[in-house]
Amino acid sequence: MATTLIADAPVDVDDEGFLTDPAQWNEAIAEAIARENGIPQLTDRHWLVVRFMRERYLATGMAPSIRALGKESGVPVKELYELFPKGPAKLAAKIGGIPKPKGCI
Amino acid sequence: MAKQIVILGGGTGGTMTANRLRRRFDEDEAEVHVVDRDDRHVYQPGLLFVPFGLTGVEDIVRPRARQLRKGITFHEQAVESVEPERDRVLLEDGTALPYDVLVIATGARLQPEETEGLTGPGWNERAFTFYTPEGAERLRQALDWFDGGRIVVNLVDMPIKCPVAPLEFTFLTDWFLRENGVRSRTELVYATPLDAAFTKPVASEHLAGLLEEKEIELVTELNAGEVDGVGGKLIGYDGREVDFDLLVTVPLHGGAEYLERSPGLADALGFVPTDTSTLQATASPNVFALGDATDLPASKAGSVTHFEAEVLTENVERHLAGKELVAGFDGHANCFIETGFHKALLIDFNYDTEPLPGHYPSAFGLPLLKESRLNHLGKLMFQWVYWHALLPGRDIPGIGPEMPTRGKKLTART
Numbered sequence: 055m056a057t058t059l060i061a062d063a064p065v066d067v068d069d070e071g072f073l074t075d076p077a078q079w080n081e082a083i084a085e086a087i088a089r090e091n092g093i094p095q096l097t098d099r100h101w102l103v104v105r106f107m108r109e110r111y112l113a114t115g116m117a118p119s120i121r122a123l124g125k126e127s128g129v130p131v132k133e134l135y136e137l138f139p140k141g142p143a144k145l146a147a148k149i150g151g152i153p154k155p156k157g158c159i
Numbered sequence: 160m161a162k163q164i165v166i167l168g169g170g171t172g173g174t175m176t177a178n179r180l181r182r183r184f185d186e187d188e189a190e191v192h193v194v195d196r197d198d199r200h201v202y203q204p205g206l207l208f209v210p211f212g213l214t215g216v217e218d219i220v221r222p223r224a225r226q227l228r229k230g231i232t233f234h235e236q237a238v239e240s241v242e243p244e245r246d247r248v249l250l251e252d253g254t255a256l257p258y259d260v261l262v263i264a265t266g267a268r269l270q271p272e273e274t275e276g277l278t279g280p281g282w283n284e285r286a287f288t289f290y291t292p293e294g295a296e297r298l299r300q301a302l303d304w305f306d307g308g309r310i311v312v313n314l315v316d317m318p319i320k321c322p323v324a325p326l327e328f329t330f331l332t333d334w335f336l337r338e339n340g341v342r343s344r345t346e347l348v349y350a351t352p353l354d355a356a357f358t359k360p361v362a363s364e365h366l367a368g369l370l371e372e373k374e375i376e377l378v379t380e381l382n383a384g385e386v387d388g389v390g391g392k393l394i395g396y397d398g399r400e401v402d403f404d405l406l407v408t409v410p411l412h413g414g415a416e417y418l419e420r421s422p423g424l425a426d427a428l429g430f431v432p433t434d435t436s437t438l439q440a441t442a443s444p445n446v447f448a449l450g451d452a453t454d455l456p457a458s459k460a461g462s463v464t465h466f467e468a469e470v471l472t473e474n475v476e477r478h479l480a481g482k483e484l485v486a487g488f489d490g491h492a493n494c495f496i497e498t499g500f501h502k503a504l505l506i507d508f509n510y511d512t513e514p515l516p517g518h519y520p521s522a523f524g525l526p527l528l529k530e531s532r533l534n535h536l537g538k539l540m541f542q543w544v545y546w547h548a549l550l551p552g553r554d555i556p557g558i559g560p561e562m563p564t565r566g567k568k569l570t571a572r573t
C-alpha cells in the first residue's frame with residue numbers, strides 16, 4: 055500500500071492502483087484514472103456503470119461481478135466490454151475508487 | 160403441535176440436513192419434509208470420471224428417498240415458488256406446504272443457453288459439458304473416438320460448482336490421451352476467465368506449475384461470450400478467439416428458477432443472500448440456506464455443504480427454541496484435486512485463509528498442495544464416505560466445521 059497523488063489529491067492505493075479508502079474518491083480522480091487506463095472521456099454510459107458499482111460496494115461491501123453488473127446495471131455485458139475494454143468489473147471498480155473486486159472462489 | 164420443517168432439494172445439502180434434523184427432534188416435536196423434483200441422487204464428484212470410462216453413470220446414481228432416514232416425508236415434486244410472507248411453499252401440482260422453518264438446498268442450475276451459440280449447432284457433438292450425467296456420457300463417447308486435434312477446456316464464469324473440477328478434468332484428459340497414445344497429436348488448452356490457473360494465489364502457483372509440466376496451454380482472462388460450434392471457435396467478449404476441435408465447457412451457473420418467482424429470496428443470479436456465519440437467509444429469520452444455492456463467498460462444494468449442514472442444523476434448533484444463533488461457519492472447504500496418473504492433491508481453506516502447504520487434518524494426515532497417491536486414494540474412497548457417512552449425517556472424527564490450522568505451514572505466505 056502507498057499514498058500517491060491523483061488529480062492533485064493524496065490517495066491510498068494498493069499495488070495495482072486501486073483506492074483502498076473509497077471516501078478519498080471524487081469525480082476528478084475517476085477521470086484521471088480512466089485516462090490513464092485508455093478511456094479518454096467518461097460518457098454517461100461509463101458513469102452509469104461506475105456509479106452503480108460504487109453504490110453497490112458501499113451498500114453491501116462487495117462489488118458486483120460482471121454478470122450481475124450486466125443483469126442489474128441496465129448495461130449488457132457486451133457493451134460493458136466496449137466501454138471498459140479487457141476487464142469491465144475491475145476497471146469500473148478502479149475508476150469508481152473501490153477496492154479490487156475479489157475473484158470468486 | 161409438531162413443528163413443520165420443510166427442506167427444498169434432496170441433494171447433498173438437503174439430505175444431510177434432513178437426516179441430522181430427524182435425529183435431533185422426536186417425531187412429535189417436528190415433522191421433516193424433503194422436496195425434490197426427481198428421485199435420482201447423483202454423486203456429482205463421480206461425473207469427473209465418467210468421460211474417461213473410469214466409472215459409469217449408473218454407478219453414481221441412487222434413489223433419493225433411500226438416503227433419507229425413517230420418519231422423513233419425501234415429496235417428489237418440483238417447487239413452484241415460496242411465499243415467505245405466508246410461510247408456505249407451493250409445489251408444481253398445486254400442493255401448499257406450510258412451514259415453521261424452511262431450508263433452501265436446491266443447489267445451482269446450469270445455464271448453457273446464456274452463452275450465445277453454446278447450445279446451438281455442435282452442442283453435444285463438438286461442444287460438451289461433463290457437469291450433467293447426460294453430458295458426461297456424451298463426452299465419453301466423443302473422447303472414445305478422439306484421434307488428435309485441439310481440445311479446449313473452458314469455464315465460462317465463476318461461480319461454478321467445485322471450482323477445481325475443470326482443472327482436474329484437464330489433467331485427467333492429459334493422462335487419458337497419453338495412455339491412448341494420442342497426446343502427441345493433441346493440443347490441450349485450459350481457458351479461464353480468471354487471471355491465473357485458480358482463484359487462490361498459493362494454490363494457483365502450484366497448479367500453473369503442473370499445467371506447464373504436462374504441456375497444457377493456459378489462456379487467462381478469457382470471458383467467453385459466444386461459441387461457434389460449427390466453426391469451432393470460442394469467442395471472448397474482448398474479441399479474442401480460441402479455436403477448438405472439441406470444447407469442454409463448464410457453463411454459467413445460477414440459482415433454481417423458482418427462486419426468481421419467490422419475492423425477496425434471490426439475488427440477480429438466483430442465489431440466496433445468506434448470512435456468512437449463521438446460514439440464515441437475509442429474507443426472513445425462519446429461512447435458512449446451504450450448499451450451492453447460497454450467495455456465500457465460499458466454494459460451491461460438497462465439503463463446504465457438509466460443514467454448513469452442521470452449523471445449520473444447530474441454528475434451526477436454536478431458532479425454534481427462541482435462542483440466539485451460533486456464528487459457526489467460517490467458509491471451511493477442502494477438496495482433492497485429481498492430477499492424473501493415479502495421483503491427487505489436497506487443498507484446505509476458508510473465508511480468510513487460502514490453501515497452504517502442510518498436512519490435513521493434522522501433521523500426520525494427508526499431504527496438502529502436493530501430488531500424492533494417498534490423496535488419489537482419498538478421492539476414490541470418498542464415494543463410500545459420501546453415501547455412508549456424509550449423507551446419513553454422521554460426524555467424521557477429527558473433521559469438524561472449523562478449518563484446522565495445526566499441520567499447516569501458516570507462514571508460507573501472507
Ligand SMILES: Cc1cc2nc3c(=O)[nH]c(=O)nc-3n(C[C@H](O)[C@H](O)[C@H](O)COP(=O)(O)OP(=O)(O)OC[C@H]3O[C@@H](n4cnc5c(N)ncnc54)[C@H](O)[C@@H]3O)c2cc1C
Binds near residue numbers: 195461
Ligand atoms: C463435476 C462435478 C464435480 C464435483 N466434485 C466435487 C468434489 O470433488 N468435492 C466436493 O466437495 N464437491 C464436488 N462437487 C460439488 C458438489 O457436488 C456440490 O457442491 C454439492 O452437491 C452441493 O449440494 P447441494 O445440496 O447444494 O446441491 P445438489 O446436491 O445439487 O442438490 C440440489 C437439489 O435440488 C433439486 N432441485 C433444484 N430445483 C428444484 C425445484 N425447483 N424443485 C425441486 N427440486 C429442485 C435438484 O434436483 C437437486 O437434487 C462437484 C460437482 C460437479 C458438478
